[in-house]
Amino acid sequence: MASAFLEIVELANGDIVLQRAEDEGEPLVVIRFSEESRVYLFDATLEVARVMIQAGMQAAASMAEQGELELEQYEDGQSRILH
Numbered sequence: 001m002a003s004a005f006l007e008i009v010e011l012a013n014g015d016i017v018l019q020r021a022e023d024e025g026e027p028l029v030v031i032r033f034s035e036e037s038r039v040y041l042f043d044a045t046l047e048v049a050r051v052m053i054q055a056g057m058q059a060a061a062s063m064a065e066q067g068e069l070e071l072e073q074y075e076d077g078q079s080r081i082l083h
Contacts, residue, residue, distance in 0.1 A: 008050055014038070016049040029053060 005021040006028070017027035031049045033041065041048055 008046070008053065010046050014045075016046060018053050029056075 006018055007021045008016060008018055010016050014033070016031045016033075018029035019025075019027045031052060033045050033048075038045055
C-alpha cells in the first residue's frame with residue numbers, strides 16, 4: 001500500500017524531488033535549478049522548491065474545483081490530468 005505522506009528531499013546531485021515517504025519508486029516531481037539560479041538563490045533552493053510545489057498543488061486543486069481539469073488516458077490505461 002502506498003504511503004499517503006509526501007516529502008521534499010534534496011538529492012546528492014542537487015535535484016529536489018517530491019516523493020512518497022518511505023517509497024523507493026520514481027519521484028512525483030523533480031525540480032532542477034541551473035547553476036546560475038543556485039548562485040542567485042544562495043542557500044534557499046529547497047525553500048523555493050517547496051513554495052513552487054505548494055503553489056502547483058493549490059493551482060491544480062483550484063482548477064479541479066472549477067472543472068478546468070479533465071482526465072485523459074495514457075496508452076497503458078493510466079490516467080493523466082490535462083488543463
